[in-house]
Amino acid sequence: MLAVAQRVSEAKVLVDGRVTGEIGHGFLVLVCAERGDSEAQADKLLAKILKLRVFSDDAGKMNRSVQDVAGGLLLVSQFTLAADTSGGNRPSFTNAAAPEEGRRLYDYFVAQARAAHPVVQTGEFAADMKVHLVNDGPVTIPLTVR
Numbered sequence: 001m002l003a004v005a006q007r008v009s010e011a012k013v014l015v016d017g018r019v020t021g022e023i024g025h026g027f028l029v030l031v032c033a034e035r036g037d038s039e040a041q042a043d044k045l046l047a048k049i050l051k052l053r054v055f056s057d058d059a060g061k062m063n064r065s066v067q068d069v070a071g072g073l074l075l076v077s078q079f080t081l082a083a084d085t086s087g088g089n090r091p092s093f094t095n096a097a098a099p100e101e102g103r104r105l106y107d108y109f110v111a112q113a114r115a116a117h118p119v120v121q122t123g124e125f126a127a128d129m130k131v132h133l134v135n136d137g138p139v140t141i142p143l144t145v146r
Contacts, residue, residue: 001041001105002032002081007054007139011074013123014130021121026071027052028133032081033097033105042109045145049073050117054139062139066117073113076123076131077106099126 005027012022029049033042055064055071066073079102083091097105103125113120123129 001037001045001109001145002034003045003049003143003145004030004078004081005049005052005054005141005143006030006133007136008074009134009136011131011133013074013076013121014132015124015127020124020127020129021074021076023072023074023119023121025069025136026073026119027066028074028076028131030076030078030081031106031109032077032079033102034082034095035097035101037097037101037105039105039108041145042105043112045143046109046112046116048143048145052141052143054141070118072119072121073117074121074123075106075110075113076129077102077125 008028009025011028013020050067051065053065054062055069057063079096082093082096085091106125110122
């Protein structure tokens, strides 16, 4: 699975003008399931995100996790993270999981996140989403779990 975790001071997702998810400080996480991914990869990715130490401690060092700072998670499905541009200027998305499998793994990932963390909001799978964020830092971390 692939993800991009962005440390934010605030973020929200709108679908057709309505807010589907909104957080204050925490992580906006773009999530992509690839062909062959399973619940095991989703579990490893979530564990990595929850423990990723990129929030400032009292000394100003990036030494705290989203759990340590009681931050929120805004989880947004984004199959375009699987883009392959090696063959030219038009990306290929053949590495992305099929839509049904992508939805299943995204839903599983969200359910596991909600079981492990108190503040979890989401976008809407396969919708045309407008994502608003204030990237804090900026701190943007790409993650790959195989």
